[in-house]
Amino acid sequence: MFHHADWRDRLWSEIDRPWDLIVIGGGITGAGILREAARAGLRALLVEQNDFASGTSSWSTKLVHGGLRYLANGEWRLTRESLHERQALLDAAPGLVEPMDFLMPVYAGHRPGRLVTRLGLAVYDLMAGRWHAHYRGRDAVINELPYLATDGLRGAFVYPDARTDDVRLVLRVIGEALADGGKALHYARVDALCRDGQGQVCGVSLHDRITDRRTDVMATAVINATGPWSDRLRRQLDGAPRLRPLRGSHLVFRRTDWPLERAVMLFHPDDGRPMFAVPWCGATLVGTTDLDHADFPDTPPRMTDAEGDYIMAAVDRYVPGLGLARDRAVSSFSGVRPVVAGAADNPGEASRDSAIWAEQGLVNVTGGKLTTYRVTAREVLATLTDRLPALAGLSADAAILSGGGDRLAGRYGPHAAGVRALEEPATVGDTPFTWAELRWALRHEGVEHLDDLLLRRTRLGLLLSSGGEAVLPAVETLCRGELGWDRARWDREVAAYRETWQRYHSLARRD
Numbered sequence: 001m002f003h004h005a006d007w008r009d010r011l012w013s014e015i016d017r018p019w020d021l022i023v024i025g026g027g028i029t030g031a032g033i034l035r036e037a038a039r040a041g042l043r044a045l046l047v048e049q050n051d052f053a054s055g056t057s058s059w060s061t062k063l064v065h066g067g068l069r070y071l072a073n074g075e076w077r078l079t080r081e082s083l084h085e086r087q088a089l090l091d092a093a094p095g096l097v098e099p100m101d102f103l104m105p106v107y108a109g110h111r112p113g114r115l116v117t118r119l120g121l122a123v124y125d126l127m128a129g130r131w132h133a134h135y136r137g138r139d140a141v142i143n144e145l146p147y148l149a150t151d152g153l154r155g156a157f158v159y160p161d162a163r164t165d166d167v168r169l170v171l172r173v174i175g176e177a178l179a180d181g182g183k184a185l186h187y188a189r190v191d192a193l194c195r196d197g198q199g200q201v202c203g204v205s206l207h208d209r210i211t212d213r214r215t216d217v218m219a220t221a222v223i224n225a226t227g228p229w230s231d232r233l234r235r236q237l238d239g240a241p242r243l244r245p246l247r248g249s250h251l252v253f254r255r256t257d258w259p260l261e262r263a264v265m266l267f268h269p270d271d272g273r274p275m276f277a278v279p280w281c282g283a284t285l286v287g288t289t290d291l292d293h294a295d296f297p298d299t300p301p302r303m304t305d306a307e308g309d310y311i312m313a314a315v316d317r318y319v320p321g322l323g324l325a326r327d328r329a330v331s332s333f334s335g336v337r338p339v340v341a342g343a344a345d346n347p348g349e350a351s352r353d354s355a356i357w358a359e360q361g362l363v364n365v366t367g368g369k370l371t372t373y374r375v376t377a378r379e380v381l382a383t384l385t386d387r388l389p390a391l392a393g394l395s396a397d398a399a400i401l402s403g404g405g406d407r408l409a410g411r412y413g414p415h416a417a418g419v420r421a422l423e424e425p426a427t428v429g430d431t432p433f434t435w436a437e438l439r440w441a442l443r444h445e446g447v448e449h450l451d452d453l454l455l456r457r458t459r460l461g462l463l464l465s466s467g468g469e470a471v472l473p474a475v476e477t478l479c480r481g482e483l484g485w486d487r488a489r490w491d492r493e494v495a496a497y498r499e500t501w502q503r504y505h506s507l508a509r510r511d
């Protein structure tokens with residue numbers, strides 16, 4: 001992505017020239033907008049206050065899904081859109097977005113009933129344009145998952161969806177935007193919005209947190225794609241809060257502790273909420289919760305003890321045969337959904353649809369999904385065709401991502417050959433990540449801090465015991481060699497990483 005050592009300086013050397021578009025926020029929403037804007041030939045800049053995808057876009061359940069649950073809520077358009085985008089991503093990015101069967105065990109007293117579920121899945125299939133969902137009998141299910149609770153087990157529905165690595169999806173989308181002439185700067189925070197004589201937003205006050213440079217950057221249009229932070233930015237315009245931040249947490253188990261070939265959907269025994277166990281990056285993640293997290297962003301999200309216990313109550317009920325306990329998990333993670341406040345009391349019923357609105361020239365977008373990022377991006381840009389006529393020519397059929405195939409091709413697209421050429425195919429521990437991927441990230445992917453490398457460019461910090469303590473000496477050698485960090489810098493990076501890991505990803509009881 002950033003193939004020149006001096007890319008940040010180069011970008012700064014042209015930052016003062018006015019831009020067509022500034023996108024604030026480097027999660028999937030901002031990335032998707034930058035990608036489409038660059039495709040339209042706009043001079044577009046994305047700015048992200050921390051690392052790319054360090055907000056909600058790294059802490060999802062990793063599903064590229066049609067949204068079976070939206071169907072249950074009667075959100076037909078959202079389901080149709082999600083199914084369409086799921087297929088488009090599956091076609092465009094094999095190796096990154098992977099088809100995956102989901103098993104939904106059915107127990108006596110199952111709610112919704114078997115007939116309703118069968119009907120729902122039939123509609124899901126019909127809308128997706130292919131017949132796939134089917135029912136498996138009790139014996140077949142026990143054969144596949146011998147550790148599943150058998151008490152009251154009737155059988156299971158099987159239906160198709162897909163999974164991805166959310167961070168890598170964001171990085172791929174940003175990478176394609178850069179290849180098309182878009183620009184992106186991470187660790188660059190918008191401290192304030194600039195306004196013209198009529199009070200309309202016409203730029204941003206930017207603070208580069210790596211070089212400590214500050215400047216005002218002007219643009220024809222500015223988009224607020226800051227996800228759960230968007231109300232915070234809008235405060236400067238006196239915008240009344242629109243968000244209902246909802247926290248969701250997950251636990252990650254070793255695959256050897258919880259072997260899983262396909263995802264499993266479980267209904268929580270206490271409240272019937274759907275939860276997922278998903279095989280992911282050689283591990284099994286299970287979640288999620290859905291709770292109000294009103295003091296965001298002042299209090300960043302982390303899994304509470306009550307949430308850990310809630311997740312484990314479902315695991316204990318349905319997976320008693322593996323002897324799993326909370327402290328056998330390798331890590332936990334939490335994110336905040338940027339859901340738009342609506343009438344629903346119950347967090348689970350709040351719509352996951354995106355919302356787009358303009359406010360004193362600032363275009364706000366929030367609430368979208370990973371899955372539907374492209375639709376959201378096009379809808380946002382469609383509101384700007386008056387100000388930026390080049391956007392009128394955007395085609396809905398343009399390619400999403402170029403290149404894909406096996407895991408490396410999917411994750412790195414056109415750069416997969418470069419990763420392979422490093423000839424370090426050994427994997428780090430029992431994860432699928434290779435040492436070549438770490439080196440590639442350090443050389444070409446804008447790693448500024450150790451957690452960029454271990455929590456996002458790779459997900460080793462979530463997959464290895466104690467955040468990867470055992471591999472840190474080898475990582476130190478790599479970082480010092482590739483980034484020129486001296487001993488003191490490494491010590492600072494490690495200390496900061498350990499603190500982040502302990503606070504946000506460890507299993508320590510805290511409440």
Ligand SMILES: Cc1cc2nc3c(=O)[nH]c(=O)nc-3n(C[C@H](O)[C@H](O)[C@H](O)COP(=O)(O)OP(=O)(O)OC[C@H]3O[C@@H](n4cnc5c(N)ncnc54)[C@H](O)[C@@H]3O)c2cc1C
Pocket residue numbers: 024025026027028029030047048049050051052053054055056057058059060061062063064065188189190191225226227228229233246247248249288334335336337338366367368369370371372
């Ligand atoms: C628990 C959970 C599970 C989910 N599961 C799924 C799933 O399986 N499938 C799916 O499709 N979706 C899922 N989602 C939804 C999806 O993850 C989010 O909707 C999506 O990631 C939101 O992306 P975003 O870009 O809008 O926000 P974010 O990813 O949060 O990005 C916003 C960015 O703006 C930056 N920012 C904020 N303020 C500033 C500023 N002043 N200057 C510069 N930058 C700033 C932040 O640092 C942040 O990186 C899930 C969400 C959660 C929480």
